[in-house]
Amino acid sequence: MDKKKILLVDDEEDVLKTVGFRLQASGYDVVTASDGKEGLEKARSEKPDLVILDLMLPKMDGYKVCAFLKKDTRYKDIPIIMFTAKAGDIDKKLGLEVGADAYIMKPFEPPILVETVEKLLAKNNG
């Protein structure tokens, strides 16, 4: 079976590197983007199996990216994990309203992210 492809969008280079490394180590192909616009473009061109999306992004915030993808019938089935340091209840509510499949608050316990990714991909295949 092919490796699953994950698009990781975050404006923090260090986050991209550490989290990306973790995902690769867990057996995924990782594509990264460092702003909202790039994230949306890569989501369309790379056709990832899953998107991990930071909320606070330059150029276009995570809500918008998520909303764009979820409104498009071609991409709406790609699971999206929202990823933020803004752990407010309102943020969580908004994220889920635009169609995010899961929501992880920064900072997180490293195993949580991988568990969530596995769960969503399994659900999508099933």
Add this chain to the structure above:
Amino acid sequence: MDKKERQHKTGVGKKVALLIFFTTFIVLAIDLSVEYGLSFSLLHRTIGENHVEIANLLAVHIRESIEEKISEIIALSSSPLWKKQILETNEKVGRMAQDERARYFARMDSAWPGTSWDDPSLSEFAGNYLSIRLKALCDDTKDIREFLVTDKYGALVASSNKTTDFYQADEEWWQKAYADGKGGIFINNIQYDESSDVVGITFALPIRVDSGEIIGTCKVIIDTKSYFTPLASFDIGKSGHAVLTDSEGLVIFHSGVIPVEQRLLNYSELPKGAGSGHLIMYDSPFHRGKRQFIAFSDVFPSPVFGNDIDWKVFVSQDSSEVFGPLNTLMLQMISVALLLIAIIVPLGKVFGGYFVRPIHELHIATDRILEGDWDYTIDIKTNDEIEQFAEAFKEMIVNIKNKQDDLIKAKNELEELSKGLEKRVEARTKELSDAQAAGLNLLEDIQEEKRKVEKYSKDLESALRIKADFTSMVSHELRTPLTAIKEGISLVLDGTTGPLGKEQKEFLDIAKRNVDRLARLINDVLDLQKLESGKMVFSLAPEDINGAVREVYDTMITMARDKALDIVLELSEGIPKVVFDRDKIIQVLANLVNNAVKLTDKGRITVRTEIKDGLLRVTVKDEGPGIRKEDLPKLFRRFEQLEKGTERRTGGTGLVLAISKDIIERHGGTIWAESEFGQGASFIFTIPIVERKESYGEDRTYNG
């Protein structure tokens, strides 16, 4: 209203009298009307039946007289000598040819009027045996006025007197009596002959031989006056009399007076087909318009002769005479009724007065009390509602009196008070006017102060907002680097990047633990800041507390078992759903269980849910070192660490219990700790069980 004027009002007696008067009047009026009606119909029937009976008797008498006469004539006519004479004539006329016979009859008739009965030319008729016999018969009996016999051709055979003509076959009676040999008895209507003053009735009957063949006829005119004698002499009361009418309804006989061509009534006015009956005739020309009470009876109830004759006997009496006694009776009864009313009305007034007297007494009492005589006693012993009323009235007076006393007392007190108050007001007014001048200056100062306070509060507000924004911003900014740090440390620590030595691992552990603590601290500060600023959103909905406890158990049990501790759940069954924010309560439970696990080295942690004193109560009990009494109040304060080292043991920030307290209090509950130092501690919180319908169905967009 003037007192005297009132005392003279005694209308109830009059009203009772009037009431009795009208009631009696109406009852008597109805009674009299009904009685009149009943008596009238009774009288009508009784007298009617009585009169009908009389009419019947009279009718029977007339019928029997006539029938008797007919029998007599039939007996006479059956004599053989009569028959012999008739047969001779029959033979003589029979011998003639048809046209000869006609000529004979015409010749006889034309000569008949001019010829005397004594004339020898008529001796053949007037002088024969039968004529002599008939003449003798007429002379002997008073009632037979004319008696003639014909042969079967209608020719005269014999007669008591000279007849008007010779040939009789053209007469009605003859045709009825002979009728081609099948004739019968004929009775003509009664005729009155004024010149002879005879009320005549014509009988005609066939004369037969033994074989039944009719050989001739005879005709008799009878003066019926004597038959009607009972009618003539009949009377009832002053106006009652009998009348006989013929088939045409014309009066034949009327109490001895012979009327001519007068009609008592049209038979069509009588009940159809009734042989007898009675009625009231309202307009009788015969009686000059006087109302008549009439009874009637048929003389011949069934047709017995060759022709139908319909005679009737009437008994007629003035209606006013018949019903006169009734009117008299009615007048008497009305007199009695009026007398009764005349007796009852004054009695009613007396009774009315009797009922009024106690009320009148009460009235006097009211007046006396109004005049101020509060001690006036009412003594009414009627043993009825009025006495009850009087008792209630007495009670009311006592109450009013008490109230009045109270009022007077209160009024006096009030006056005292008001006097004191006036004095104080005076003094205070003076003080105030003194102070007024100074006050003006003061006002300016106050306004200046107010301006300062307003500015200060504005500054404070913006400072607080900056603080909140700052806290929030700083926390967010701290989180992102922490993510990278944690991930980096983890990647090295869990061997993803390759193996590492014991000391490297130990120090990286320390680094990881402190990074975690920092992350928690940031979260707690954020939570607390949100709780304080009211920005924390609570999603309240009816929830199952035991479910929440089990969820916390699932996340905590691994950690507890790592320390060889057990978590025991004592969950009460049948706890209803309680309204709370599931995530927040789970957060509080997790904090309490986490603390308990961290602080206990040996033994177990018990989580209990129950309903106590109408509240949901959750207890988290540990078997750790316990808390000193003096430390109990400090527990829920911010950054309050009881003992150096506790923080390290619990990994707590010192904010967890403060946050828990805020969350529980936001639910309307309380949280506290109970402990004996050295014997473990219990952390207990309660949540009120309230129906919060407005919260039910509130948006619950996430579930932890």
